[in-house]
Structure formats: structure tokens, C-alpha cells
Amino acid sequence: MQLNGAQLIVRLLEQQGITTLAGVPGGAALPLYDALSQSTILHHVLARHEQGAGFIAQGMARVSGKAAVCLSSSGPGATNLVTAIADAKLDSIPLVCITGQVPSSMIGTDAFQEVDTYGISIPITKHNWLVRDVRDLLEIIPAAFRIAESGRPGPVWVDVPKDVLSAKIEIEALPLPAVRDALPEADSGLIGRAAELINAARTPVLYLGGGVIAAEASAAAVALAEKAGLPTTMTLMGLGVMPMDHSLSLGMLGMHGARYTNYALEEADLLIVLGARFDDRAIGNAEKFCPNAAVVHIDIDPAELGKIRRPNVAIHGDVARVLELLLTQVQANPRAAWVARVNDLKRQHPLALPGMDDPRSHYGLVRAVASLLDDEAVIATDVGQHQMWVAQAYPFRRPRQWLTSGGLGTMGFGMPTAIGAALAQPERTVVCFSGDGSLKMNIQEMDTAVEEGVNIKVVLMNNQSLGLVHQQQDMFYGQRIFAADYRHQTNFQMIAAGFGMAVYDLDKTDDPRAMLAEALAARGPALIHCSIDVNQKVFPMVPPGAANTEMIGG
Amino acid sequence: MDVQKVVLELTVKNHAGVMSHVCGLFARRAFNVEGILCMPIAGSDESRIWLLVFDDARLSQMIAQVEKLEDVVRVVRHGADHQVFERLEEFFK
């Protein structure tokens, strides 16, 4: 059959199982869009900004675990994608990003809308390509999916000059779709040593990161905790692996973890770390983190082993496979004394959630939303105080229920990611908790949400401020609040209505709980607005540079 | 102060761009590369990159990161007395 480069890309995407992708067209990408227009399989979601397209793809990838696709044209289209791709890199989310480029003959001439997309994308991707010949697409597109999804997942970027998109190619058949690389064979001797350390430990803690979700190993991780009596903490990225209400759950550790969590970790004699990378927001001052603990570290990425903390046993492997073997060698042990000690810590130093019963307060709103939804709902956030309040107070109970920008902490992440999640799993209700600062960063995607009719509920916690900045200035910069409060009050309700969203204002009702219930039960995109006191803080808090045990508040 | 030097021998796939991946990795971490040399390996689709670097505390982490690059096939670590850069010194007089 004869195809051009763009048609070949479309066929390869279809064959890879892609059904929805997001992007914004432009000059260099026109051949690709022309080919897309002829596809009966691919549904193209027109984002209102390329960053929105990148996060829509992230939403699809985060809920499904499969690589999702975003597209843009050259130059500003490509640079607009950069933040969303960098965000995917830091959170290990599989994405395939395809951009148009100026024609090969014009590369390097400062042609209209030419940027060095290849060079720009090197440090923010797992791998990238500038396609020089239409034949190379036969190898590159399947490789892009293989690399994005294999091992530690991540984003890849394929930059395709316009002449390559238009060039004709004659092929007999399409190459086979990509399959993931084989998993590394974990060292059974090391697994034996890890089991010995666990069996001998008196006060071990299981420490779970986002890698457990990527490896689909959540049930196995919970099984290990239950068999060996391991109190279990999760990173921000790991929330949902063990249900929050599980008796062994310590919830989230670190900068905004509960006091009991960080205190229990301080007493640990062994940390079993699965699919986590000792991020500074999780461990605080690295020298003072769990000073008396030996470490068993299991990760698919060998470069994470020993990067921050030297482990006593380092296992390079797939978390699910390693757990399978480890479970057979770990002795059943309820560890009653240690679990009782942890329960004492929980009683003595509980997580304070002031205002929990008032649906118009920060924690209360999170809890009220949770009480109206079941575990099937997906919860996304933006970045700021509201993100941490949700992380602390929402009762997460399953992996891939929680979508948040962990590593890059990107304001503007929430709404487009929620749209992507709803596109991939239309049967679910997708809630996005946002702040007024973050929502403004990708507010144009309200238009996309309405056009696609996705079932997303944006819960806007409006404190008329960049709340997390306000909090830091209040606490650590002599209360000099600068460039954090908005002087002008934005009418979000009118903006959302202008885009065609349903609008619910909890400020203007006698029965906020009933209004919330109505908003969450109706299908389709909606804004749920609620004013929040700007002086509320995220507590407890580990100040910058301090040990995790030196928390303020809470 | 006498910091030890190390010679790294990388076998890489012959893709355009592999040099920028390798060099960028060191540059982004403010890790000095003293010397660099790259040539295709005759009769194959691979190239060899030789790097002369200081043996600082971050080197093993650097090597782990280099090994992760898609186009890097193999990394071997040699002592500074490896001949490749010594012989080259003649051209830098």
C-alpha cells in the first residue's frame, strides 16, 4: 500500500490501540491533521492550549496506565507542550508526544515557527527523535510506545518535519505494534536477604511510592503488609495503594504528613521501600530521615537505588514480581507490639482536620465531596494548599483514583488532566479540586470540557490568593504577603457559565451539602465554587531543611 | 589537590543526537567533562565515545544515569592511565 508519513503515523497509532488523542493543529502539522481527518478510529480532542493537550493525554495515561498521545505543530505549539511533558517525566507517566517541524531543508535557518524541539526535549523526556526519513517512522513509532511503557514509564517525543509527513512510502504491511520490554530478572539471593531483614526487624515500616501503581502491584504490596504486620506509609504519588482506612495505613509521609506518620518512621528499624525515590518533600532532611533504619529498596530503575539513601539491600526489579517472590519467604507475623505502639502514636498525635464537619471549610469540603462519592470516582487536583488538603483528608482507597502533579508541582495540571481521565473512563465521575490561582492557568480548557461533554466537576476552593505562597510568606517571611493575594475579584461563576458549564455556588445556598449532592449527581462539566478563608494553613508542616520530626502545627 | 581522573568508554548506537544526550547529561549536573572523543566503530552501526572525567562522589550515579540512555549500549570504566587520551595529548601541544 502507498501512504504518506502522516497517514503512516495515523495507521500505527490506530494499530497501537489509541482511540483518543489531544492536540492543537498548525502549519507544520497540517499533513498530520489531514490524515487524522480521514481516520474513523481516532477521536481528536481539540485542546485550547497545547499545555492543555499535554495534560489531557496525561489524564488518559494516569487512569489507564497506557501511553497516551498528544500532538502539536512546530515552534510555539511545541514549546507550549514542554511543561506538560516535563511533568510527565518527573511523575513517570507514559506519553507519546508527536510534533510537526519545519521542512527538513529549512531546519537550522530560523525558519518561521522553527525551534530546536529535539534539543529542548532532551532533558524532559525518556527518549526523543527528530525523524529524518519517512521510512524511519516504521521503527520509531512502535519504539516510542515501547520505550514510554517499558521499565520505568515516561514521556517520549517524536518531532516530524513537514516534508517527512508528506513523503510517500510504499509498504507491504504495517510493522507489528510495540510490546513492552521483558522485565528484569530479580536476583533471588537478594530477595532472600530482604526477607531475612524483614523477618528479623522489630519495627519495620513499608514505604510505597508511585512505582507500585505503575507496576500494578498494589494488591501484592497490601498482602505483604498484612502478612508481615508492616505499618505502611505512602508518598504523595503512592496514595491509594493501601486504602486510607486500612488498620496498617500510616497515610502520607513527609512535609505535610500526619505527626504520627513521621514519628512512627523515626522509630523504624527497617524501611522496605517499593517504587519510591526518597523525594525531598517526602523525607525532609535526608541526613536525619529514619536515622536508625536499615533500608531495603526495590525499584525498576537501577539509577534510583542508592541515589539519595544507600540501601542495605538494593533490588533492581519489577515491584510486582519481586513481591511475589518476597511474599513466599516472609514469615507471617502480626507484630502486635509494634502495631500497638503505632496505634498509640496515632491516638497521641492524630491528624487534625479542623472544620471537618463544615462543607464550606477547606477540610470539610473535601470530606463532604468524599462522602457523596464512592471509590469509583477519580480525584484530580491542581497545586497549592488545596492539593495538600485533599491529599491529607480524602479517603483514597484504590490505585489510579488520585491524579496529582507530584514531582513538578504544576499549577494548571488539574482541569485538563481531569478531562483526559473522563475521556478515557467516561463512566466515572471525575472531580478536580482546584485553587483560584491554578484554575486560571488552564481555564481555557473549560471550553474543551464543554465541547466534549465530559463528566468533570471542578471544585474551586477560592481563597482569592496564591494560598500556598501566602502561607509561606506568612510563616517564614515576616508576614510580608507580596504578589500572593489577588486584588481584583474574579467572577469564576460567570466565566464558567460563559464557557457553558453548569455552575453551583456553595456561598449562595442554605444547604451546601444538598447543592453538592445535586452537582455531583448530574452528568456533564460543572464548576462548584466555594470561598475559603485565606488564613487557613496546611498543617502539620515540616519547614524547609528540617527533619520530618520537626513539624509545625497540626 | 590531586583529584583522580577516570576514563569512561561508551558504546552507543550510531544515532545523530546521541552526543547531545550524553554531553547534556553531564552538563545539566554541572559535572565537568575534561576530554571527549567520538568515532564510529568500523564495520558496525555503533560508535564509541571516550570521556575523561574527574572521579568525584557523584560519578557512580552519573554512570547509572548514562547507562539508562536509550542509545547507550555499554559503559566501561577505566583508570586515567588509559592510553586513549595520553596518546592524544600530542595533538594538543
Ligand SMILES: Cc1ncc(C[n+]2csc(CCOP(=O)(O)OP(=O)(O)O)c2C)c(N)n1
Ligand atoms: C506553574 C506554577 N507556577 C508557580 C508555582 C508556585 N506555586 C506553588 S503553589 C502556588 C499557589 C497556588 O495557588 P492556588 O492555585 O490558588 O491554590 P491554593 O494554594 O490557594 O490552594 C504557587 C504560585 C507552581 N507550583 N506552578
